[in-house]
Amino acid sequence: MQRTIAKVGRAVGLRAAPGLPFHRFLDLVNDYDREIRDILKRKRLISTDSGDMLSILMHACGGTDNGVDSALTDDELLGHTSVFLAAGLETSANALTWTLFLLSQHPQVIADVVDELTTVLQGATPTVAQIERLPLLDHVIKESMRVISPVPFNGRVTSQAAPLAGYVLPAGTEVFVSIYHTHKMPELYPDPNVFNPRRWETIQPTRFEYNPFSAGPRMCIGAQFAMLEMKIVLAMLLQRYRLELVRNQTIARFGVIVLTPKHGILMTVHHQDRQFARGVGGVRGNVRDMVVLPS
């Protein structure tokens, strides 16, 4: 995998001389590669399906297809695990980060969410059935991913000439779809920069109007999992703790593939004492271009 990434890096002009960031990155790729190959070796020795994703992939299609062994090779397994790690971790982590930030600046919303959680769950870990009974939590996550789309755009390459909005795109054209801008269209979402989870009580956007996980045959394979994961994390975290934003910090958006806070977001963790007005306001930085925040 290191060789492939090095090749791609060279093609886009990255230099891998010792001491440079790309060199360090390639070293990390090498470590990752070795670690996963070790895990694969250990798992092959046990040879039982332990139910985790790697085991499932190792046992998938493990038969013969027209006389050819169709099990995934180690290189393919390595490729799949790194895609899942990158696609599944950064996205959900940033979506959760932005959601906690937005909640910290909207005291009435967080008060209502904590009420909903404590009423339905009474401190416990949610079951899948209980998750269905947390509509405000669902709306908070949807609204957070609308206001600050964790993946702001995706791209396609036309496989054949295709008409689009009065133009004909030749085969091989790169087309970028801005999820972020779609989510900010005022004709779909009045006051688009206002974080208002209650708008979801009356709207039902189509997949062309709301698509944080993209849409169509290549949409995010982890969409359902991500929603469940984020709900469980928020339900457990918010029942126990209050995250208070450290005032007067600069929050800058950054990123190409995933939208992330450039310098992180500083918060202090308190037991859930419901002092939601604390830490509200005083935010600086271009995060204010994306969402209306208290002064």
Ligand code: HEM
């Ligand atoms: C809030 C969390 C997440 C967001 C916003 C998100 C968003 C996206 C988007 C926009 C795409 C591009 C789809 C396209 O090109 O049409 C994508 C692809 C993908 N996502 Fe996610 N994702 C999230 C979580 C996850 C998780 C948890 C996993 C795995 C467990 C995952 C696995 C993948 C994979 C494997 C792809 C590539 C699919 C393909 O090319 O066929 N994602 N995701």
